[in-house]
Amino acid sequence: MNNNDSFEAVIGLEVHSQLLTKTKMFCSCPNIFGMEPNTAVCPVCLALPGALPVINFEGVKLAVKAALALNIGVNRKSLFARKNYFYPDLPKGYQISQYLDPVSSNGYLNIETDRGEKKIRINRLHIEEDAGKLIHIGNQSYVDLNRAGTPLVEIVSEPDINTASEAAAYLKALREILVYLGVSDGNMEEGSFRCDANVSVRRKGDPQLGTRAEVKNVNSFKFVEKAIEYEIERQIDVVLSGGKVIQETRLYDSKENITRSMRGKEEAHDYRYFEEPDLPPLILSEEFISEVKNSLTELPGVKRGRYVSEYKLTEYDAEVLTQDKDIAHYFEVLIKENGGRVEIKKLANWIINELLSELKAREGEGRSLIKAGDFLELITAVESGSINRNTGKIVLAEMLSSGKKAGEVIKEKNLAQVSDDKGIEEIIKQAIDENRKEFADLIGGKDKLFGFFVGEAMKKTKGKANPKKVNEILQKNIENYKSGRS
Amino acid sequence: MTDDLYRLTIGELGVLLKNKEATSKDILNSYIKRIKEADPKVSAYLYNDFEEAERNAEAADKIIASGGGFSPLTGIPLSIKDIFLIKGKKTTCASKILDNFISPYDSTVVRKLKENNYVFLGKTNLDEFAMGSSTENSAYKTTRNPYDLNRVPGGSSGGSAASVSADLCAGSFGTDTGGSVRQPAALCGVVGLKPTYGLISRYGIIAFSSSLDQAGVLSKDVTDAAIMLGAVAGFDEKDQTTRRFEVKDYAGIVKKADKSLMKGLRVGIPVEFFSEGLDPEIGSKISEIKALLKELGAYIVDISLPDTKYSVADYYIIATSEASSNLERYDGIRYGYRYKEEDGNGMQNLDGLYRKSREAGFGNEVKRRIILGTFALSAGYYDAYYKKASLVRKLIIKNYKDAFGKVDVIIGPTSPTPAFLIGEKTADPLSMYLSDIYTISVNLAYLPGLSMPVGTVKNPSKQGGVLPVGLQVISPWATEDRLLSFAKIIEDEVKFRENAGFRKLDI
Numbered sequence: 001m002n003n004n005d006s007f008e009a010v011i012g013l014e015v016h017s018q019l020l021t022k023t024k025m026f027c028s029c030p031n032i033f034g035m036e037p038n039t040a041v042c043p044v045c046l047a048l049p050g051a052l053p054v055i056n057f058e059g060v061k062l063a064v065k066a067a068l069a070l071n072i073g074v075n076r077k078s079l080f081a082r083k084n085y086f087y088p089d090l091p092k093g094y095q096i097s098q099y100l101d102p103v104s105s106n107g108y109l110n111i112e113t114d115r116g117e118k119k120i121r122i123n124r125l126h127i128e129e130d131a132g133k134l135i136h137i138g139n140q141s142y143v144d145l146n147r148a149g150t151p152l153v154e155i156v157s158e159p160d161i162n163t164a165s166e167a168a169a170y171l172k173a174l175r176e177i178l179v180y181l182g183v184s185d186g187n188m189e190e191g192s193f194r195c196d197a198n199v200s201v202r203r204k205g206d207p208q209l210g211t212r213a214e215v216k217n218v219n220s221f222k223f224v225e226k227a228i229e230y231e232i233e234r235q236i237d238v239v240l241s242g243g244k245v246i247q248e249t250r251l252y253d254s255k256e257n258i259t260r261s262m263r264g265k266e267e268a269h270d271y272r273y274f275e276e277p278d279l280p281p282l283i284l285s286e287e288f289i290s291e292v293k294n295s296l297t298e299l300p301g302v303k304r305g306r307y308v309s310e311y312k313l314t315e316y317d318a319e320v321l322t323q324d325k326d327i328a329h330y331f332e333v334l335i336k337e338n339g340g341r342v343e344i345k346k347l348a349n350w351i352i353n354e355l356l357s358e359l360k361a362r363e364g365e366g367r368s369l370i371k372a373g374d375f376l377e378l379i380t381a382v383e384s385g386s387i388n389r390n391t392g393k394i395v396l397a398e399m400l401s402s403g404k405k406a407g408e409v410i411k412e413k414n415l416a417q418v419s420d421d422k423g424i425e426e427i428i429k430q431a432i433d434e435n436r437k438e439f440a441d442l443i444g445g446k447d448k449l450f451g452f453f454v455g456e457a458m459k460k461t462k463g464k465a466n467p468k469k470v471n472e473i474l475q476k477n478i479e480n481y482k483s484g485r486s
Numbered sequence: 487m488t489d490d491l492y493r494l495t496i497g498e499l500g501v502l503l504k505n506k507e508a509t510s511k512d513i514l515n516s517y518i519k520r521i522k523e524a525d526p527k528v529s530a531y532l533y534n535d536f537e538e539a540e541r542n543a544e545a546a547d548k549i550i551a552s553g554g555g556f557s558p559l560t561g562i563p564l565s566i567k568d569i570f571l572i573k574g575k576k577t578t579c580a581s582k583i584l585d586n587f588i589s590p591y592d593s594t595v596v597r598k599l600k601e602n603n604y605v606f607l608g609k610t611n612l613d614e615f616a617m618g619s620s621t622e623n624s625a626y627k628t629t630r631n632p633y634d635l636n637r638v639p640g641g642s643s644g645g646s647a648a649s650v651s652a653d654l655c656a657g658s659f660g661t662d663t664g665g666s667v668r669q670p671a672a673l674c675g676v677v678g679l680k681p682t683y684g685l686i687s688r689y690g691i692i693a694f695s696s697s698l699d700q701a702g703v704l705s706k707d708v709t710d711a712a713i714m715l716g717a718v719a720g721f722d723e724k725d726q727t728t729r730r731f732e733v734k735d736y737a738g739i740v741k742k743a744d745k746s747l748m749k750g751l752r753v754g755i756p757v758e759f760f761s762e763g764l765d766p767e768i769g770s771k772i773s774e775i776k777a778l779l780k781e782l783g784a785y786i787v788d789i790s791l792p793d794t795k796y797s798v799a800d801y802y803i804i805a806t807s808e809a810s811s812n813l814e815r816y817d818g819i820r821y822g823y824r825y826k827e828e829d830g831n832g833m834q835n836l837d838g839l840y841r842k843s844r845e846a847g848f849g850n851e852v853k854r855r856i857i858l859g860t861f862a863l864s865a866g867y868y869d870a871y872y873k874k875a876s877l878v879r880k881l882i883i884k885n886y887k888d889a890f891g892k893v894d895v896i897i898g899p900t901s902p903t904p905a906f907l908i909g910e911k912t913a914d915p916l917s918m919y920l921s922d923i924y925t926i927s928v929n930l931a932y933l934p935g936l937s938m939p940v941g942t943v944k945n946p947s948k949q950g951g952v953l954p955v956g957l958q959v960i961s962p963w964a965t966e967d968r969l970l971s972f973a974k975i976i977e978d979e980v981k982f983r984e985n986a987g988f989r990k991l992d993i
Binding site: 043046047048049050051052053054055082084086088091092093094143270272273274275277278279280 | 570571577579584587589590591593688689690691692693695696697723724725726727807808810811813814815817819820821836840860863864865868872876
């Protein structure tokens with residue numbers, strides 16, 4: 001309907017992510033979701049008179065971890081500031097945040113787009129506390145302060161994003177990193193990972209930025225994309241119809257898929273930021289930073305690349321293996337203990353095809369992995385032919401349930417594969433004797449019957465025969481017969 | 487003899503308790519009698535809690551009888567400014583907005599006092615939220631100066647100062663943001679100590695201005711100030727602005743203070759503290775002390791603290807800015823006064839609830855400061871006011887640092903005038919603000935300061951009456967030991983408490 005192609009959107013995202021600390025940012029109340037209202041509270045987070053905040057260093061550590069992973073410079077000295085406004089979910093009447101000197105500034109995140117990799121610069125990452133929650137029932141409003149004071153990081157991107165799908169890709173990449181590092185649970189629906197989008201449009205080639213609107217209340221990846229798409233369209237329509245985009249805050253309505261004006265610039269808060277006098281400057285020592293640096297796990301993107309280049313895995317396999325930090329770690333331990341005996345590709349397949357599906361089937365039972373050494377023993381047993389792959393699956397299931405070692409299970413259940421030539425030779429001979437007619441047909445050219453004889457041999461050994469050996473020996477029998485030596 | 491126990495100092499009472507010549511109960515009874523007799527005239531207390539006091543005294547007597555866990559404050563009846571939270575007790579900060587507030591927790595100071603088995607006599611009056619210099623801003627009552635009941639006790643710890651001055655307690659804990667311990671101490675003829683910022687925990691003290699507030703002690707003499715400081719000083723994990731200072735045995739150090747220490751001591755006299763506005767009679771009292779110090783062998787050094795002339799202006803930007811934020815929590819939502827529809831109309835929505843609750847809950851001076859501070863922090867004004875004020879504060883800090891390169895202590899008047907008449911300055915906030923002209927810079931510079939009575943001037947409105955004069959002593963950061971020793975030596979020479987000509991109370 002409009003010539004959208006002549007426009008370009010400029011988008012910056014502000015992400016708020018709760019930190020997975022045990023306690024709140026400035027008091028020792030538990031940081032957990034879902035407790036009875038107003039039970040995880042104390043004088044500090046209730047803002048009783050005389051109460052004072054105390055910095056939770058676990059929160060600082062997680063924030064620094066996130067900053068390092070996002071290539072954001074960690075500032076040795078940063079300041080806490082008060083952001084003042086009145087609202088019933090904000091007990092102190094101000095939020096402790098960081099303003100002029102955040103803990104971390106100037107970084108970037110690479111995202112995948114249709115046109116390849118793109119660098120999104122990050123302006124800053126700072127620490128702040130969350131507000132409580134209002135619950136509206138009928139015409140009454142209730143305040144729950146359990147969430148008040150829980151730690152957050154706010155991550156502000158530069159306006160380097162140009163499309164809704166790029167915004168989603170940025171969010172996804174950001175979330176993946178934070179979840180991987182154990183910094184955040186990344187749960188958008190529960191509100192522990194939230195996003196506001198600053199959106200503006202301009203004609204392509206115009207060096208001036210357009211007036212931006214801030215879109216709030218986008219609480220899923222799908223909605224982020226839809227809300228931004230809608231907002232871009234809306235702004236283009238405004239411009240094309242000769243109007244002007246006004247600077248305002250807009251709320252996304254996911255039911256109708258539109259954004260609505262919430263407040264204009266004139267009604268914008270004056271937060272009266274100033275340095276928080278109850279807290280000293282946050283000074284981070286080199287030791288602290290390098291300690292956090294050392295605790296940093298390899299990020300999924302980096303790991304994926306390494307799996308492809310170093311282990312020669314496919315992109316797909318690398319992706320599956322790195323989705324879960326624990327699984328990736330398990331895979332690497334397996335490689336180490338294996339010491340080159342079994343091909344890495346095979347180890348990867350064992351995890352992807354067998355272990356993960358077994359684990360998935362057991363979801364909810366509380367996952368406990370078998371020791372890497374035990375798993376290797378099983379893999380070796382299969383790869384060397386002492387049991388076949390199907391038996392291997394049964395053994396794996398049993399190992400996961402009982403915690404027993406592969407050898408024990410195989411012995412107990414008498415699952416060892418028959419793979420000695422003589423044993424298999426005999427069984428095949430038996431099968432041929434019992435099925436003379438079919439054998440004659442096979443010799444006569446009915447190749448399909450080859451499978452029939454393999455099946456017979458497997459039946460006789462209750463599946464324990466090494467299929468490769470069965471194939472070999474059956475083939476030999478056929479050839480011998482043909483050459484008249486039988 | 488037990489009738490007169492209320493006249494004694496903490497140090498003197500401690501000796502009696504230790505020697506089993508009096509019990510805590512005896513001492514308490516003496517104070518209860520004194521309070522019943524004199525407090526109706528002075529109005530130092532917002533409330534007493536004699537039942538609690540009796541329980542405390544009995545507990546203390548048990549401990550003393552058992553011979554264990556005796557500390558210099560065990561069994562000593564003290565009053566507490568109604569700005570410190572005490573679990574289960576009403577804490578109003580002399581504001582209507584906290585009219586119904588019962589604290590669910592103890593401030594760190596009170597926790598430590600309890601650990602020392604002190605006796606809690608009651609909460610003393612103050613200017614609402616500690617904002618004022620006369621205690622006239624209390625929403626509840628007007629406290630009077632024991633030397634002249636028509637005059638103010640100073641403020642904001644006016645109730646505490648009056649309670650010590652009139653022997654309504656053995657000592658009192660107050661707070662000092664711009665002079666709120668020292669100025670009333672001066673006006674009431676008692677010792678007032680504001681320690682280095684960060685020496686005493688602010689946890690559980692209702693905040694006025696976080697970067698300036700510091701708990702302080704009001705006492706009958708310097709030794710008592712040392713005892714009280716020692717009991718409550720020290721790092722607190724609940725207050726990140728407390729420092730890991732070494733808490734010294736202040737009382738022990740003061741005991742050893744000898745006038746030979748004055749020999750060669752360099753005493754700074756800041757020219758700025760003797761400029762216009764200073765009552766000439768107070769000026770001459772301070773000159774007498776100068777002469778005394780010279781006699782004792784000290785060097786008197788004229789110094790300059792050039793930027794302290796900006797202190798009052800600087801203070802009223804920083805303190806009001808912080809206060810405007812600190813007082814946002816009084817919103818009628820969770821505790822304290824909430825405007826009800828029955829109380830009138832106008833509350834249609836959430837904003838109305840805030841407006842009406844705060845309008846009815848806060849007094850005029852508090853509102854004035856909230857407005858000032860809100861303005862100073864507003865977008866577009868921040869740079870011109872708050873930011874500039876922070877820079878001026880740095881200059882003042884540097885002034886003191888430079889001065890303490892030349893001198894060991896600084897002395898001057900605590901207040902430019904003696905106690906003024908009730909109502910004299912209430913219509914003129916600026917002249918009221920100037921009451922703290924000599925004390926404010928000490929808070930801005932985070933330094934320890936002490937006021938001690940060094941004599942009296944004639945009371946112009948009362949035949950034969952006198953009004954006390956306070957000497958202010960300022961020492962470098964975290965040198966309370968030096969400050970207290972210096973004051974003790976002067977006290978031994980001046981003998982204010984022993985001098986009947988000085989101690990002429992109006993009760």
